[in-house]
Amino acid sequence: MSEIVPLTRSQRTHRAEPAAALEDVTTVHGFAEDFEAVLDDTSVHRSTIGCVIPAYNEEESIAQVIESLLGQTRVPDVIHVVVNNTSDATVKLASQYAGPHEVVTELGEQFTEVFVHDIGKNPDKKVGALNYGYTLVEGYDYLLGVDGDTVADAKAVEYLEAEATSDTRIGGISAIYSIDDKPIKGSLAKFLTTGQRSQFAAFNLHNLLRGRNMAVLGGQFSIFSTHALRDVMKENHQSTPWVKDSEVEDSLLSLQIKSAGYLTKISPFARADVGGMTTLRALDAQQVKWTYGAIELMWPGQRGDTKGQPFHPNLRVRWLEHFDMLMNMFVRIAFVTLLAASLSIGAFVFSYWWLIPPVVAIALNTRMALTMHNRNTRDVLFGLTLLPAEIYMWIRCSHFVRSWTRFLSRKKVDNWAMQAKAERGGGFGHWTPLILAVAVIVAMVAIWMMLPVMVQSTVLWIGWPIVGVVTVLQTLSMFFKLIRRHHGYKV
Structure with a gap:
């Protein structure tokens, strides 16, 4: 455990070497050789890290976030909490940690200082807070971005710095994200959290198996080279690293870092728990905002400042994700529709072949649960029983439909404000897909009943x-994912 001792400003004269405690990590087997080589050849470069925490109404978590940073084996050289548009006690709670600190860890004595900035009303929201923080740490070697509800493992910063300093081509590195479900109460909240944990696990593993190339350097806990950020600003004629006209500021910045010739990576060791969504409306608002922002980046002509768009290397992954989701929707809706139609005229014939896809899906979901670093019984049952995973997939499909419908309607919506409203318990938009589904089902049943038997048989014969x-094709895709080597990675 780290011992934290407040200091006066004059006592801050030195700090410990960032990667000295990594010598034992190379004994861990099963990880890609490229990262083990990084740990063997860790540079003695004394880098500097400035941490920026954009915070909006984070009174429930901000203290734990700051404590987790002060408890790191490699403490950031400075920590700036940038509070914006807040209406709770975030500033008051964060201010309790303001000032210089001496942190004694296994790496020796380290020194840092915490600053709390209340920038008041900020029309650019999180982006504005991040850019404000950047101006405070632009002279450092690295900017560590941490969300106001993200708590990292004790060695997270140490691992991120070790790899970042080992290769000047790296523009940014993300931690592996999950959600700590131990404090979660309530059946629905636990179910949604388990679904999100599975979703994060699949996303993390996909990036790890792509040579640890990260499509999106999530702002929850990522380290950025300030040199890379300056190159991004110069190349894109920006006055700040993050731009305010994107719903997914982290995705756009990741594209720009990649376009500037840098690598965007995911660490196989650094881990952080992010804040999960515990209600349907909050999850809907978050997922719709993310998906809507991704569509804006992907769609031709929407983001003229994104080089190579819409087929930027990072965006190819997004296109595949959306195509997979479209196929998931088609198979489920078509199967349920054809099954109901067949039963209505007594034409359904059961075949054992139909059991193969769910069996493969169960095996894949279970294997994914077993790759989770902090898996629990709910994670394993989520994969084994299939039904919870299937229900969560239908929920994700509703987010997918809502996002594309909102985008294609060209209706201008402040998705940040919508998410904040949903997290406060307001809004009923998340019920829209269900209402539309009921209306469509009623209409289809009415039309089906009016069709002649010959036409009904023809529809089934083709469908x-x-x-x-x-x-x-989907089953084959799942099977190949099932048998793919994971190289010992844990997500």
């Missing part, structure tokens, strides 16, 4: 083979 072919 089932199409669904069968798509299902076979």
Whole structure:
């Protein structure tokens, strides 16, 4: 455990070497050789790290976030908490940690100072807070971005710095994200959290197996080279690293860092727990904001400042994600529709072949749960029983439909404000897909009942083979993911 001792300003004269405690990590087996080489050849470069925490109404978590940073084996050289648009006690709670600190860890004595900035009303929200923080740490070697509800493992900063300093091509490195579900109460909240943990696990593992190339350097806990950020600003004629006209500021910055010739990576060791969404409306608002922002980056002509768009290397992953989601929706909706239609005229014939896709899905979901670093019984049951994972997939499909509908409607919506409202318990938009689904089902049933038997049989004769072919392709895709080597990675 780290011992934290407040200091006077005159006592801050030196700090410990950042990577001295990594010598034992190379004994961990099963990880890619490239990272083990990084740990073996860690540079003695004494880098400097400035941490920026954009905070909005984070009174429930801000103290724990600051304590986790002060408890790091490699403490940031300075910590700036940038509070914006807040209406709670975030400033008061964060201010209790303001001032210089001496932190004694296994690496020796380290010194840092915490500053709390209340910038008041900020129309640019999180982006404005991040850019404000950047001006405070632009002279440091690295900017560590930490969300106001993200708590990292004790060695997270140490691992991130060790790899960042080992290769000047690296523009940014993200930690592995998950959600700490131990404090979660309530059946629905636990179910949604488990679904999000599984979603994060799949996302992290996908990036790790892509040579640890990260499509999105999530702002929850990522370290950025300030040299890379300056190159991004110069190349894109920006006065700040983050721009305010994007719904997904971290995705856009990741694209720009990649376009500037830098690597965007994910660490196989650094871990951080982010804040999860515990209600349907909050989860809906968050996922719609993320998906809507991704669509804006992907869609031709929407982001003229994104080089290579819409087929930027980072965006190819997004296109595949959206195509997979579209296929997931098609198979589920088509299967349920054709099954109901077949039963209505007594034409359904059961085949054991239909059991293969769910069996493969269970095996894949279970294997994914077993790769989780801090898995629990709920994570494993989520994969084994299939039903919870299937329900969560339908929920994700509703987010997908809402996002594309909002984008194609060209209706201007402040998705940041919508998410904040949802997290406060306001709004009913998350019920829209269900209402539309009921209306569509009623209409389809009415139309189906009016069709002649010959037409009904023809629809089934054409529909089932199409669904069968798509299902076979999806099952093969799941099978190849199931048998793919994970190289010992834990997410």
